[in-house]
Structure formats: C-alpha cells, structure tokens
Amino acid sequence: MANAAAASFSKNNDDEIRIMVNSIEKERVGVCSLLSVNSIFRVPPLIRKLRPEAYTPQLVSIGPLHYNEEHLQLMQSHKLRYLNHFLDRQKGKKTLDDYVKAVSEVKEDARKCYSETTGKGFQEDEFVKIMVIDGCFILEFLEINKRRERDDLVSNDLLYWEILQDLINLENQLPFCVLKCLYDKTYEGLSTPNTMSQEIYESLLRWFVEEFHGPAKFPSIQFPEGEPKHILGLLQKVLIKSSTRSRKESKMELDRTSCASKLKGAGVKFQKAETSLFDINFDKGELTIPTIVIVDSTEHILRNLIAFEHYQEETRFFSIYATFMDGLIDTHRDVELLEEEGIIENKLGNPEDVVTLFNNIVKHVVNNDTYFSGVIEDVEKYQKKLWNRWRESLIENYFNTPWALISFIAALFLLIFTLGQTICSILQVVWTKP
Incomplete structure (x- = not known):
C-alpha cells in the first residue's frame, strides 16, 4: 500500500511538473534569444507618460501591438477596401493566395522584429493575416498618394496627415521584410526602376524630410544604402545619411552648451x-x-x-x-x-x-x-x-532690456560729464597758480 501511494504521489507530481513545463514552453515560444534582432518596441513608460498621444496611433493600427484597440476599429473596413483595390490592380496576375503564401515564408523573421510576444490572440495564422492586410494597405496608400488619385482618405487632408503620422509611430511599424515580400510578389518578373525602399522614400518620406529641411533643401537629401528595419527606420537612415562631415570629438561627456x-x-x-x-x-x-x-x-x-x-x-x-x-x-x-x-x-x-x-x-x-x-x-x-x-556680463547686466541700456547710457554720460568737470577744475587750478 505504501509503495502504491508513493507511486501515485510521484505520478501526480510528474503530471503537475509536465503541466507547468508545457505552460512555460507556450510562453517562451516566439521570444527571441537576443534583443538585438528586435526593431519594433514598446516605448519605455517613463518616456511614454510625458506625451502618450505621440506614441499611440490615432487613426490606424499597423501590426499587432495596437490591433485590438477600440478607437482604431473604424479603419479596419478601410484597410479591407484598400486590400480589394490592391488586388484589383493585379488584374488576375496575382491572387490573395499568392500574397498569403509569400508572407508565410517570412513570418518567422517578421515575428523576431517585435520585442514582445503578440499575445494569446495572435497565433500564427492571425499574425500572417495582420501582416498581409496591413502590408497591402500601406502599399496601396502609397500608390494612391503617388498617383494623386482621388480617394476618401487621401482627399481628406485631416485623415491623410493623421495616417502619415501613424505610419511613423514606433509601436505601429510593420517589418520591412513583409513590405518587401509583398512588393516583390507584385512586381515579380517585371522590370521596375526602383527598389522597395526607394518607392517608399519617394512616395511617403518626401513630406517627412521636408518637415525638417523645407522643400528647397530636399534635393540635397541622400538615399541610404542597406535595407531598413521599417518605415521609421527608413526615415532615420535618410536623415542620418545626409550627415557626412567628420568632426572633432572630446573625451569629455559634453552634451549641452549655454543658451x-x-x-x-x-x-x-x-x-x-x-x-x-x-x-x-x-x-x-x-x-x-x-x-x-x-x-x-x-x-x-x-x-x-x-x-x-x-x-x-x-x-x-x-x-x-x-x-x-x-x-x-x-x-x-x-x-x-x-x-x-x-x-x-x-x-x-x-x-x-x-x-x-x-x-x-x-x-x-x-x-x-x-x-x-x-x-x-x-x-x-x-x-x-x-x-x-x-x-x-556687460550685455547681460546692462544691455538686456531697453531700460537697462538707457540707464547705462545715462550713467556713462553722467560719468563723462563728472570726469570732464573734474578735469576742468584741475586745469583751472593749475592755470590760476602764480
């Protein structure tokens, strides 16, 4: 009896351990071994709380991190409409099956781009679905923008600018490998003048670069080499690439100067x-x-x-x-x-x-x-x-306001006048001496 009870206890204990192991295994699946392979992150809480709206998509969710948020659900129907437009432009050359298959082949690389697991609601098929719909939405949005076609979203300035800003949010990025595979599948077998990066650069980033430099300075911007991580990463590369000068560095950690x-x-x-x-x-x-x-x-x-x-x-x-x-x-x-x-x-x-x-x-x-x-x-x-x-010191104490300047001039004039009177008195005494 004792042996049977011990064996039963051991079996139950083994079962509990196996349940816990299976639970941990499920949680660790999809987590990358190295943070260095990630490129899409949650913004650190200390930074986010200073201005939450700067990091949260306001109109359209891209990727899994904000997918289920209620205020972004209205755009889901627009995404599907854009997907229909995207497929219609293929005129039967490519089907939805082709695009789903293409994204499935890069899904593991795409998952590694995210620094956190995408939650229980995003299993493999759901993740691929998000990548396909959101990727096609971005490509169609860029195409409509490039052709300057009339569209409910593009013709509405407020919606258009909100979408552009949402596409720059760090937490709202799509891995570039997904965009590239969709783009390559679309133009498979065709001779295209531009790479995927250049298409996005020319269709979307012109506006963001002009935000910093102004239209007149835009031609000096240089296109970077190498594939970026995502659209925000492309903007980063474009702006940094244009900085080519070598500079003198100090061993001291100096990051601020006087005003x-x-x-x-x-x-x-x-x-x-x-x-x-x-x-x-x-x-x-x-x-x-x-x-x-x-x-x-x-x-x-x-x-x-x-x-x-x-x-x-x-x-x-x-x-x-x-x-x-x-x-x-x-x-x-x-x-x-x-x-x-x-x-x-x-x-x-x-x-x-x-x-x-x-x-x-x-x-x-x-x-x-x-x-x-x-x-x-x-x-x-x-x-x-x-x-x-x-x-x-002179400027800060005496010339920082008009009244201070007037006071300084008045004091200087009084000093000169007093000095002049003193000199005249001395000269008068000298001249009148016998």
Whole structure:
C-alpha cells in the first residue's frame, strides 16, 4: 500500500511538473534569444507618460501591438477596401493566395522584429493575416498618394496627415521584410526602376524630410544604402545619411552648451547651414547650425525617432541633436535669436511653443554620446576667454532690456560729464597758480 501511494504521489507530481513545463514552453515560444534582432518596441513608460498621444496611433493600427484597440476599429473596413483595390490592380496576375503564401515564408523573421510576444490572440495564422492586410494597405496608400488619385482618405487632408503620422509611430511599424515580400510578389518578373525602399522614400518620406529641411533643401537629401528595419527606420537612415562631415570629438561627456542669447553676448556668431541636421560646427567664433523647420508634427516625429534610438547601441543622432538644441534654447529670446539667424523656421507661431518642445523632448532620455562634445568644448573655451566673459556680463547686466541700456547710457554720460568737470577744475587750478 505504501509503495502504491508513493507511486501515485510521484505520478501526480510528474503530471503537475509536465503541466507547468508545457505552460512555460507556450510562453517562451516566439521570444527571441537576443534583443538585438528586435526593431519594433514598446516605448519605455517613463518616456511614454510625458506625451502618450505621440506614441499611440490615432487613426490606424499597423501590426499587432495596437490591433485590438477600440478607437482604431473604424479603419479596419478601410484597410479591407484598400486590400480589394490592391488586388484589383493585379488584374488576375496575382491572387490573395499568392500574397498569403509569400508572407508565410517570412513570418518567422517578421515575428523576431517585435520585442514582445503578440499575445494569446495572435497565433500564427492571425499574425500572417495582420501582416498581409496591413502590408497591402500601406502599399496601396502609397500608390494612391503617388498617383494623386482621388480617394476618401487621401482627399481628406485631416485623415491623410493623421495616417502619415501613424505610419511613423514606433509601436505601429510593420517589418520591412513583409513590405518587401509583398512588393516583390507584385512586381515579380517585371522590370521596375526602383527598389522597395526607394518607392517608399519617394512616395511617403518626401513630406517627412521636408518637415525638417523645407522643400528647397530636399534635393540635397541622400538615399541610404542597406535595407531598413521599417518605415521609421527608413526615415532615420535618410536623415542620418545626409550627415557626412567628420568632426572633432572630446573625451569629455559634453552634451549641452549655454543658451543662444548668452553665447551671442560672449561674441559667438550664429550662421545657418544648408546641410543635414547633424552638421553643427564651430570655427573662429562662428557656430554653424543647419536650419530646422518647426511644424505641428515635428515633435511627434522627433519623439518616435528618439524612442527608436533608445534601444540602439549606435550613435543616437536625434537624441544628441535634441539635447544640443535644448541647451541653446532656454527662453523665447533664444528662439527669436535663432529665428533671426535663419536657424529655426517657426511655423508654430509662438516662440514659447518651441521652448516647450525642446525643453520637454529630452526628459528621461539617456545621452552619453560625445558626437557634439568637440563643438561644445570649443564653444566653452571661446566663451571663457576674459574679454568674452566681460562682454557677456556687460550685455547681460546692462544691455538686456531697453531700460537697462538707457540707464547705462545715462550713467556713462553722467560719468563723462563728472570726469570732464573734474578735469576742468584741475586745469583751472593749475592755470590760476602764480
């Protein structure tokens, strides 16, 4: 009896262990062994809570992370309508079966792009379904935009811009391998002038690049080599690729400089540059900074680029750029100064909005990069020269307001008048001596 009871207990224990093992096995399936293969992440809570709407899709969900959110369900019917348009354009050459099969072949690579499991509701077939519908929606949206065809979404400016911004959200990305396989299947056997990356670049990213540089500067943007991770990654590559200058770096971790008005007071001259955002240089008292256009979507784009960089070990270009600009901008006077020099084109209207943008955008962002450290070190050395420090102090204390300037001139005039009277009195005494 004792042996039978022991055997029964052992069997029950083994069964419980097997149940737990099976449960763990289910949870660990699909989780990548290395974070470095991921490219689509949840934004860290500390960063997200500062401006949640900048990271949450407002109109259309792309991929599994926001798929079931109630406020995005209205667009699901539009996605299916776009899928129908996409298939109709194939004129029987390619079927839905062809596209589902193509995506199924890259599904494992696509799953690895996400940093977290996609939940119990997204088994293999459901995941492929999302990839196909969302991928075809993006390609058809780009095609309609490229052809400038009339469409309920494209012709409605408000919806159009909201979709564009949603396509830039880090949490709302589709792996580029999915877009590429759908694109390649569409043009299989045909001679196409552009690659998938160039199609997206020309159809969609022109607007986002112009957000930073302005239309006149767009032709200088260089197309990057290598396949990006997703659309946000392509935008990152396009903007970084245009920065080609080598720069002097300092061993010191310097990421901030004095504000623009203080630097001007110390004799620093500001000069706008017709180059990439990151080509900031200092030479012989002149700080050269490329022009940035500040519009309603600038903060949205920058925040998602910075969030994407948060998980990368490479140079965090947008984080260090935003930190550098945050150092330059303390008050509306700094914004107005940079506007006068053509470094900022403020389409928001109120300079205080630009101050708020840069002062808040780098909160909770870790930045230990030394990319601008050489520039900042040279600026600090120039600023600390004796005459420049005197000049800065003089301007800050006496020339910072019209009344202070008037008071200084009045005091200077009184000093000169008093000194003149003293000299005249001394001369009079000298001349009248026998």
